[in-house]
Amino acid sequence: MIQRVGQTSGFDEAALVAQAQRGDVEAFTELVNRYEGGIFRLARHITQNPEDAEDVLQETFLKAYEHLEDFQGNSKFYTWLVRIAVNQSLMKLRKRKSDASVSLDEPFDTGEENLAREIAVWDPNPELLYSREEIRAILEKAVESLPPAFRAVFALRDIEELSTEETAAVLNLSVPAVKSRLLRARLRLREKLTRYFKRKGEDLFDYL
Amino acid sequence: MITCKDFLSELNEFLDDECSAKVRQELEQHLSECPNCWVICDTTKKTINIYRGTEHYVVPPEVHERLITALRNKASKLRHS
Known part of the structure; x- marks a missing residue:
């Protein structure tokens, strides 16, 4: 942008x-x-x-x-x-x-989080499955579900298209912290969107 | 030989085209052999693209007007202080 x-x-x-x-x-x-x-x-x-x-x-x-x-x-x-x-x-x-834990500095779990559970191919045309308004609502709901520390990084990097360095400077975070949060944010959103956009009635192994 | 876990940890660099040619080649090799990682990579790319395509929000006219009015008030206050 x-x-x-x-x-x-x-x-x-x-x-x-x-x-x-x-x-x-x-x-x-x-x-x-x-x-x-x-x-x-x-x-x-x-x-x-x-x-x-x-x-x-x-x-x-x-x-x-x-x-x-x-x-x-x-x-x-x-x-x-x-x-x-x-x-x-x-x-x-x-x-x-009124929650003091809303902070960009909040520590987050770097442990054995399962980053990708839902593995399914998307429908080639999700925009045919839903109206524009519905898609917009799905996208917003997915972002809303992210913790604020991930949401801000995702919004700056992937929606406003700031660079990793610019995002780090804006949020007072280190470059590795931005990268790690962005990865988690992207994978969580992918997971949420897959529930709506996956090809109906099939799973991955039907393709193999 | 890279594992699915290695692949996931390099996914951002791969998608943002920020990894070295050598790493890229290894990741592509893994992708061609691992259907799960292929799907994760493909759907993550689509996730990013669908958000990048989000249009700017139109600021409602009354909100814009309120902002401009507040701005002019602020400007005249600053001038007189």
Whole structure:
């Protein structure tokens, strides 16, 4: 997503950021128009709650505007916004669950977890089995079932398409921690989706 | 000779095209011999692709308006402080 944004022609991000830093609200509004869809999606995925995501969206851009002078251009502007949005989203989660264990630092089981139980070939066209809305609901429910520490990594790496290094920097995690969480997140989601998308009435060994 | 466990632990690197040519070749060899790992690899790839295809969420117009209004208020407050 970052790459796609960067490639957009006729959009000089650095110039807009510089104008906004000089107090030009219109320039900042342009940046809002450009990035609010991505930030909203990210907030939805991490908070799993539409109202919280709306709050996170607003808080992210207000905070960004207020602290624009802190943006030094060392990262992409979008990555800087993502970092703010992730922090705001996690605060929401903690508040809502009043659960101190909602943390990206939570230790997780690295023991003998069975990473892949459901082994079945998918239907070649899952989109013919379900409506668009149903598929969207299935995808969201699967992400919702992940622990927050996995969910944030998955949303940044595989939905927002940040690099492993960018994801590590945004979440204050080590690169190996990002990799290990991403693997677990992907395999858990694969498992959940397989229940919906596997080829009906057959299992793997019918193919052999 | 790599095992299914080895394969799983290298799955991300394999799917993200981040492993060396030598490791890649070993993993491909395993894939061609192990139907279970082939299915896991294929369905994990499809899982990633289906999420990557998720479109941006459209911010509801009233939410966008509220944000812009809040932003202008903030800007004028910052100017006067």
